[in-house]
Amino acid sequence: MVSSDRGRAVLATVMAMGATGVISACKDPVETRYEPSDAAISRGLAAIEKAGCGSCHEIPGVDWPKGRLGPSLKGFDDVGLIAGQLPNRPGVLASFIRNAPAIKPGSPMPPMPVSEAEAQDIASYLYGLDSD
Amino acid sequence: MDWTVTDALWGWPPPVLDPAGPYSAQVTTLSWALFALGVVVTAVVIVALWVAIKGPPRWKAKLGGERAIWIGGVAFPGVVLTALLIWGLTLTASLTEPIRGDEMRIRVTGEMWWFRVQYLDADGVVVMQDANEIHIPVDTPVVLELESADVIHSFWVPHLSGKKDMIPGRRTLLRIEADRAGEFGGVCAEYCGGQHALMGFVAVAHEPDAWQAWRADRIATLNRAQSPIAPTAQRNSIDAAGDPAEADIPARYDARRGYDLFMETGCAACHRIAGSEANGMAGPDLTHIASRRTLGAGILPNHRGTLIGWIGDSQSIKPGNRMPSYDRLSADELGHIAAFLELQK
Ligand SMILES: [Cu+2]
Numbered sequence: 406m407v408s409s410d411r412g413r414a415v416l417a418t419v420m421a422m423g424a425t426g427v428i429s430a431c432k433d434p435v436e437t438r439y440e441p442s443d444a445a446i447s448r449g450l451a452a453i454e455k456a457g458c459g460s461c462h463e464i465p466g467v468d469w470p471k472g473r474l475g476p477s478l479k480g481f482d483d484v485g486l487i488a489g490q491l492p493n494r495p496g497v498l499a500s501f502i503r504n505a506p507a508i509k510p511g512s513p514m515p516p517m518p519v520s521e522a523e524a525q526d527i528a529s530y531l532y533g534l535d536s537d
Numbered sequence: 538m539d540w541t542v543t544d545a546l547w548g549w550p551p552p553v554l555d556p557a558g559p560y561s562a563q564v565t566t567l568s569w570a571l572f573a574l575g576v577v578v579t580a581v582v583i584v585a586l587w588v589a590i591k592g593p594p595r596w597k598a599k600l601g602g603e604r605a606i607w608i609g610g611v612a613f614p615g616v617v618l619t620a621l622l623i624w625g626l627t628l629t630a631s632l633t634e635p636i637r638g639d640e641m642r643i644r645v646t647g648e649m650w651w652f653r654v655q656y657l658d659a660d661g662v663v664v665m666q667d668a669n670e671i672h673i674p675v676d677t678p679v680v681l682e683l684e685s686a687d688v689i690h691s692f693w694v695p696h697l698s699g700k701k702d703m704i705p706g707r708r709t710l711l712r713i714e715a716d717r718a719g720e721f722g723g724v725c726a727e728y729c730g731g732q733h734a735l736m737g738f739v740a741v742a743h744e745p746d747a748w749q750a751w752r753a754d755r756i757a758t759l760n761r762a763q764s765p766i767a768p769t770a771q772r773n774s775i776d777a778a779g780d781p782a783e784a785d786i787p788a789r790y791d792a793r794r795g796y797d798l799f800m801e802t803g804c805a806a807c808h809r810i811a812g813s814e815a816n817g818m819a820g821p822d823l824t825h826i827a828s829r830r831t832l833g834a835g836i837l838p839n840h841r842g843t844l845i846g847w848i849g850d851s852q853s854i855k856p857g858n859r860m861p862s863y864d865r866l867s868a869d870e871l872g873h874i875a876a877f878l879e880l881q882k
Binding site: 455 | 846854
């Protein structure tokens with residue numbers, strides 16, 4: 406009895422893990438499921454506040470300001486394409502943040518004065534948002 | 538630039554305990570004295586309480602006697618508070634003394650919710666106008682003539698001096714002085730309506746050389762005869778220097794187009810830019826907006842992104858402020874205006 410109980414538990418766990426794997430595999434390309442480090446995430450939030458991204462975006466974790474010229478970044482980790490056009494990958498996001506018009510010609514978001522490292526941290530923060 | 542007032546006033550030690558000049562040093566001395574006295578009085582009260590509850594009966598009787606009340610309840614506070622008042626007022630008297638001879642004078646007017654800044658000559662005539670930023674030379678006392686355009690505000694730059702109310706219809710004086718070069722955050726310290734918490738400014742203290750250069754530069758802008766648009770060649774080099782990637786899209790934002798939009802969409806009715814037809818006085822002077830450390834009265838860093846964000850949607854950033862949101866302008870139009878304002882160093 407004992408051993409068959411354990412067997413069932415193991416089976417259930419394996420199935421659950423499999424299901425999670427399938428669901429998350431459906432959700433995003435592999436690269437966006439990387440786990441950013443906590444340090445990068447908190448540096449990212451600091452960089453967002455320092456650069457004043459909030460003057461155009463509502464961003465979870467930023468109490469003020471909540472500008473509305475740009476789209477809300479709530480649930481951004483689930484967005485399929487950056488700005489409706491670019492693959493949602495950390496590298497692409499980081500370069501979009503630094504200079505949106507350069508990689509999406511005509512984008513209304515102006516280039517932002519953040520360093521490459523800051524842009525990567527900001528990307529980590531935006532992917533770390535757990536809104537689902 | 539990523540300087541804002543909040544960052545400047547945050548951290549340890551708090552600016553009130555970190556004076557950067559003689560006037561604020563006096564305020565700090567007073568603060569410490571009050572704090573020390575508070576500690577002594579608290580200790581005396583605790584001891585008295587202990588005596589009243591657990592002390593020997595003879596002491597208890599004394600504490601409950603009429604004599605104790607006369608001494609501890611009337612004489613002690615009377616003497617201490619009077620002495621403190623006199624000492625405090627004499628210590629800080631120099632902050633608000635009448636203007637002496639040829640002291641440097643700046644008029645600062647509190648407005649809902651920003652600060653108008655006017656540099657005066659010895660006769661009190663306005664020489665230069667600015668907003669939300671006050672420039673002073675180091676080691677020089679500067680008299681601020683404080684006024685208000687609407688409700689009561691209070692001027693406070695804790696590193697450099699004490700607080701002083703700005704009262705409608707009155708002129709109050711406050712001296713500030715910095716003994717080191719630097720940027721010091723200031724705020725309105727009297728509730729003045731919805732956006733009181735977003736009403737700040739920066740005081741910048743310059744070494745003597747830098748001060749002379751700053752002043753000469755400002756006077757030169759004042760006397761410029763030509764329009765505030767730099768020649769195209771210079772403009773492109775500014776763009777290219779700002780961000781190399783910017784050079785890829787040189788034609789995207791056009792400062793001349795921005796100038797026209799600034800004049801046509803009504804900005805000029807509220808804002809002044811020296812040397813142009815823009816002569817409005819309802820909002821902050823924008824003659825030197827590009828060299829300001831902050832936007833929106835000390836609250837945002839100042840760069841193209843925040844500039845566009847502010848012009849397009851200042852009502853989301855600072856709800857109820859007296860500038861309308863220009864969300865009817867397209868992203869490119871906002872960019873043109875920002876590019877034009879970026880030339881106003
Ligand atoms: Cu106020």
